[in-house]
Amino acid sequence: MQLKYKSYWRKSGLKGKWGNIFLERLSKHNPKNVLEIGVFCGVTAKNTCDFLYNSNRNNFTYTGIDLFGSNQSDERDENKPNFLKDQKFSNPLKNIYYNYILKENLNSIESVQKLLKKYSQNIKLIAGDTNKVLKEIDLQKIDFVFLDGGHSYDTVTNDLMILYGSMKDQKKVILCDDYGKESYISEVEKAINDFTNKNNLKLNLIENRFAEIIT
Ligand SMILES: C[S@@+](CC[C@H](N)C(=O)[O-])C[C@H]1O[C@@H](n2cnc3c(N)ncnc32)[C@H](O)[C@@H]1O
Incomplete structure (x- = not known):
């Protein structure tokens, strides 16, 4: 199967080659049940569903x-993408x-549902702060997680x-984003290092960006 990450004319956290590298990780592990923490405008969600459907x-x-758009549990700084503030695009x-x-907020549950409508029977979108909602979700079936939500030390630690x-x-x-020097967030790196050391887990650095943990 040819792995080609498409942008669907939206913003994505995985621009250029990074989308294809993400798809290669899916292809290597071949999961059936994927969880993405941090959906943003749904581009990685759509590419993931396309891959899983194939x-x-x-x-x-x-x-x-x-x-x-729902409230965070507290005033934690999650390094929100600037784009979310006023949905500005460089392309006029x-x-x-x-x-x-359209007057459409691309980071809304309705907009992402629309993008994923072909897969409406297979998807579940949850609005909320992972510090509150993650513990309420049944994770037993999940075999692959893309961790790319809140980027503060406390949130990454909570989620892990x-x-x-x-x-x-x-x-x-x-698979954790923003760990290596290609897309580095110091709190993310520290939270992942502390967590993997504490639990004696091996971590694979993928293309100097993603940290891949096998449980
Ligand atoms: C970098 S973007 C995700 C990019 C997306 N994975 C992609 O590939 O396009 C981070 C997203 O995480 C969400 N987010 C931030 N803090 C969160 C939290 N505590 N719980 C849930 N989502 C959070 C933001 O609303 C934002 O849409």
């Missing part, structure tokens, strides 16, 4: 969690199309603790 037809699930056509014609609690010793995959 490999499994309808026998897959995708779960996505994002604030989607996109600006007109999304802000004046809850994920690992359900995935421990099952050789499942947690």
Whole structure:
């Protein structure tokens, strides 16, 4: 299968070659049930569903969690993308199309649902702060997580603790963004290092960006 990450005319956290590198990780581990923490505008969600559909037809699930405009639990700084503040685009056509014609907030649950409508039977989108909602979700079936939500030390630690609690010793995959120097966030790196050291977990650095943890 040819792995080609598409942008769907939206903003994505995985620009250029990074989307294809992400798809290569999916292809290597070949999961059926994927969780993405930090859906943003749904581009990685859509590419993930396309990939899962190609490999499994309808026998897959995708779960996505994002604030989607709902309140965070406290005043933690999650390094929000600037784009979210006023949905600005460098491409003026996109600006007109999304802000004046559709008047659509691309980081809303409705907008992402629309993008993923072909897969409506397979997806579950959850609006909320992972510090509150992650512990309420049944994670037993999940075999691959893309961790790309809140980027503060406390949130990354919270998310890893809850994920690992359900995935421990099952050789499942947690792929964390913004760890290596290609897209470095110091609190993310520190939280991942502290967590993996404490739990004696091996970490693979992928292309100097992603930290891949096998549980
Ligand atoms: C870098 S973007 C995710 C990019 C996306 N994975 C992609 O590939 O396009 C981070 C997202 O995490 C969400 N987020 C930030 N803090 C969060 C939290 N505590 N709980 C849930 N989502 C959070 C933001 O709303 C934002 O949409």
